[in-house]
Amino acid sequence: MIDACLYRRLFAELAAIGHAAGGWNRMAWGPGEDAARAWFATTAEALGLEIVQDPAGNLWAVEPGGADGPFDAVGSHVDSVADGGAFDGALGVVTGLVAVEAARRAGGAPRPLAVGAMVDEEGPRFGAAIFGSRALTGELDVDGVLARSDPDGSVLRDLAALRGVTAETLRAAPAFLPRVASWIEVHVEQGRQLVDVPAPLAVATSLAARERWRCTLRGVSDHAGTAAMAGRRDALVPAARAVLAAHDLALAEEGAVATVGRISALPGSTNQVPGEARLSLDVRAPDQSAVDRVRDGVHAAARAEGIETEWTLETADPGCVFDDGLRAALHGAARAEGQAAIDMAAYAGHDAGVLARHIPAAMLFVRNPTGISHNPAETASEEDCLAACAVLARVLVSRG
Ligand SMILES: [Zn+2]
Numbered sequence: 001m002i003d004a005c006l007y008r009r010l011f012a013e014l015a016a017i018g019h020a021a022g023g024w025n026r027m028a029w030g031p032g033e034d035a036a037r038a039w040f041a042t043t044a045e046a047l048g049l050e051i052v053q054d055p056a057g058n059l060w061a062v063e064p065g066g067a068d069g070p071f072d073a074v075g076s077h078v079d080s081v082a083d084g085g086a087f088d089g090a091l092g093v094v095t096g097l098v099a100v101e102a103a104r105r106a107g108g109a110p111r112p113l114a115v116g117a118m119v120d121e122e123g124p125r126f127g128a129a130i131f132g133s134r135a136l137t138g139e140l141d142v143d144g145v146l147a148r149s150d151p152d153g154s155v156l157r158d159l160a161a162l163r164g165v166t167a168e169t170l171r172a173a174p175a176f177l178p179r180v181a182s183w184i185e186v187h188v189e190q191g192r193q194l195v196d197v198p199a200p201l202a203v204a205t206s207l208a209a210r211e212r213w214r215c216t217l218r219g220v221s222d223h224a225g226t227a228a229m230a231g232r233r234d235a236l237v238p239a240a241r242a243v244l245a246a247h248d249l250a251l252a253e254e255g256a257v258a259t260v261g262r263i264s265a266l267p268g269s270t271n272q273v274p275g276e277a278r279l280s281l282d283v284r285a286p287d288q289s290a291v292d293r294v295r296d297g298v299h300a301a302a303r304a305e306g307i308e309t310e311w312t313l314e315t316a317d318p319g320c321v322f323d324d325g326l327r328a329a330l331h332g333a334a335r336a337e338g339q340a341a342i343d344m345a346a347y348a349g350h351d352a353g354v355l356a357r358h359i360p361a362a363m364l365f366v367r368n369p370t371g372i373s374h375n376p377a378e379t380a381s382e383e384d385c386l387a388a389c390a391v392l393a394r395v396l397v398s399r400g
Pocket residue numbers: 077088089121187350
């Protein structure tokens with residue numbers, strides 16, 4: 001049922017966009033994502049689908065006559081992080097196009113089918129990850145996000161306007177959501193669980209609750225030789241305690257992970273006591289109460305006499321549980337295709353995680369032999385990707 005040649009060709013075409021020596025660069029709101037969106041539109045139209053841009057800027061390739069919905073959608077995103085991999089996002093869009101083509105050739109589905117390419121999923125440029133889905137579901141702080149600028153001084157409001165996306169259209173975007181009856185996202189695994197099982201596929205059970213913080217600790221910079229140890233107000237010491245607390249507290253919570261990925265000491269010289277320290281904190285866990293415990297513990301560990309500590313919440317997401325019916329359908333289709341599929345909790349943000357709070361949504365992960373993601377080393381075998389296409393197509397045609 002699956003056209004392997006079509007899969008191979010579409011994947012190669014999309015992988016050719018934004019590919020350079022260091023990896024794949026299709027940063028959102030720039031020429032890389034623009035080129036990938038243009039490829040998506042041209043390719044979908046060549047397959048007989050109609051392109052609709054929703055008021056948030058997401059592209060939908062819909063079966064002819066189905067654009068007003070409700071339609072059953074599959075897809076992902078075509079933007080990437082800087083020097084990212086070939087599969088993150090791209091795999092969901094390509095498997096979506098191939099599965100919809102297979103479903104149509106097999107006689108079609110009960111409802112019109114669509115493939116979605118969601119805008120700015122990764123978010124490193126403006127700190128507005130999962131932009132398209134959050135706009136569509138009314139979860140986006142429209143004015144706050146549009147006012148943001150990237151490190152080069154480009155303002156998101158200006159770049160969005162080039163695509164016809166404005167504060168007005170973004171505020172109207174939730175009215176489009178009822179057209180999307182359901183959403184299934186195929187995604188390359190961003191860890192090694194499937195390699196270890198081993199199994200080619202996993203159906204996501206839930207998406208972790210997560211928070212990102214930044215912290216500034218202010219003490220007093222002093223002479224590294226003459227300042228006595230007892231009276232020092234070294235800002236890096238409580239910062240270091242926070243790093244260790246994040247590690248230890250997450251280890252103590254079932255399924256929790258915590259990371260301090262960025263830390264700096266100022267003035268930053270060998271013979272000065274650090275007067276200021278800055279750090280980031282990322283906490284994720286299957287349920288919010290575990291996130292609460294880890295975060296509160298880290299905040300407590302960073303407290304120190306004579307040091308002023310300021311925590312700022314950058315993003316928070318309560319996570320989601322994926323749709324039981326779609327999960328059962330994916331497992332049933334995998335069995336029918338003779339493919340092993342396990343259940344797996346997801347820990348990274350995805351469009352499906354936002355959409356699942358509003359419409360039936362599900363995710364299917366494909367084994368990644370390196371276990372690495374957001375890196376050019378991320379990969380998946382063609383055999384496993386074709387298995388995902390087959391499972392997806394079977395779900396699409398069998399749903400009533
Ligand atoms: Zn992704």
